[in-house]
Amino acid sequence: MFVVFLLVLVGLNIWMTQRVLDAGPTLDHKGLLVAAIWLVPLMGVLMVRSHLRNRAPLIDSEMPPPPPAEPAPATVAPAGHSALALDTCLRDANGWPVFDWGVVGDWLAGFSDEAQRERARVECQRAWLMHLRDALGPYATLHETDDAFVLSTLDPGMAKATSDFVARSSHRIAKVLGPLAAPRTGHKSILVVFDDEADYYPYTAAYDASEGESAFSGGMFIDAGCPHFVTCRADLSRIEPVIVHELTHAALSHLKLPLWLDEGIAVNTEHRLTGMQRSEHTPQQMHRLHQGFWGEAEIQQFWSGESFRRPDDGNKLSYDLARIIVEQLGKDWAAFSDFVVRAERSDAGAEAARYTMDIDLGALVCALLERAPSDAWSPRMASGQPRPATAFDHQMTST
Template structure:
């Protein structure tokens, strides 16, 4: 009996190791949900290995896909950063003359680019496509100029849905771009009816090598801000794009999913707490829940101690997401919980998102009218506050908020 158990255990161990190696080898060439597959292998004896084996192509097939692909992606294919762009019926656009420099990094004058591009006529698909193509060539030109300034080790990878500017090798850059494609599709499916990626434009992902370069870049857009710890950010200024720290590559997927959700909802101009709450919940659906330093009970106690009528106004105004203490983490968590609870009525929640378009009252009127919910009372109940007095959004008081 002992010998039989030992043989079965040995067979299970060898099988798991072999299939795990196969999954990792394939993942170096093609995008696969390798972390989920490996967890399945080790959590479910024999069945997990079978599921992972049948869910991944052979290494020969994976290599064949890469070999057959004609990369439009790395540096030799792009050539040097262009100085001008041409368009039918318009003078050339002088790219270099419209570059603005901050911290020795270039930004393109996006208003000038839009003014130069052939006009887009509503309902005219041809003019819309021509306009989008001109803007896309301007975005591509900017990325090439940015690549030159960030260093020769940086490369620009392009697929049908994404630009990835990074120092990743070809296989990893391709895998990251493929993940952007996968994430876009999942986000559009999860948030059908409200998610909207601009037609004719790829998603732009800047993968910067370290935190110093990351903060140097994002400080262009937030020059006077005091930043909380961050590994990724969606920037919706002129040219929507998201930027992440390379760090541990395994951590990129949830950051990409989170920031791409912001990109898909940017057209709604949602209040920050709502935008972040949807992004965190969607990130979990797309990339899986991440580990936490705290148990749910510990988090609940932290919420009870932290939130007050004064501090909840910082959540509604968006100010608390830029704190440099635990208040930032608790803001993301509370936003996530509020959205999670509201979204139990999914159709009603989608109506709330549409009604909250451009709301300057943190979505108070939209929540009341579409869901019959008082935001202040709702948040107070979730953290078990003794009273909800003063918890509803008070926009007139936000400008005078101080950190509390």
């Protein structure tokens, strides 16, 4: 009997290993999955099988497209109000349809009733997303709930799970941030999931006014007329930290924070709510990398926000330094909350830190890096203002 059981177990392991190897390039961490199959008898097979079933596969080119969707509208016409002709606000940006939300805002200003105005705003968002859906191709669908829009090529079950996660995350973020978070006013969160970087980067470039080479971005919150966040397609477990990170930006966007502070809060909230803090380096190695990278010029890039856009190690080190600073300052939550509310982009929050916590930000960084204090490390913003906060890049923790 034992021999039969052993043969069945080996057969299951071989079968599941072959499934992992045949899964193609869209499946991450194949080596770890195969190791789990053989190192954890039976349970490993069950865990990997569940992972494969829940994974969002890339579209099969031979798969028939979904049934025809409702056509994208040419107008938005709420009852009892003049219609908005979408050709007056629809623009082309790198091949993608975007709205001129200034035109939309002028039209919405004509509503005297706040509730009607909000319903009309959602109708405009829905109309824009339907045009964007058509541009994404025949497999794209727009999934809508009371709390969120999810535009993607995800299968219906995955799209629903993603929208449910968006709703739960929004409420959890509001609890974590407390009064720092913008109050929810009935607006729907909007998530656009692109299939690959070939679509993602041209779209985000339409909202990114910066020049030159951009750092790797796994997700972005875009606060330009219609706040929404975008990411590349992945299975839900990889999308989760991106969603939490970008929703945190959305919750804080009304404060117009310095970039380092905004990112530091977002990374810490992401880690707290998703538990994902994977890194290719140990904390000791990261500390040595920080010590070797930051100098007087580099730290001024950090305060201005420029270092977050570097295509080298300065990118990930900027996010990590922001995380560390916020983690330290946040230990006194009452004082930290006061600091966040008062922080100004124009001086990277320097005056607010001195006023609320009697801390010099430059001296704090010097202490963290175990170097002698220097006035040259304090924010000096006269020669370089932070870039406009229309988009916030996110270095994914899983890459």
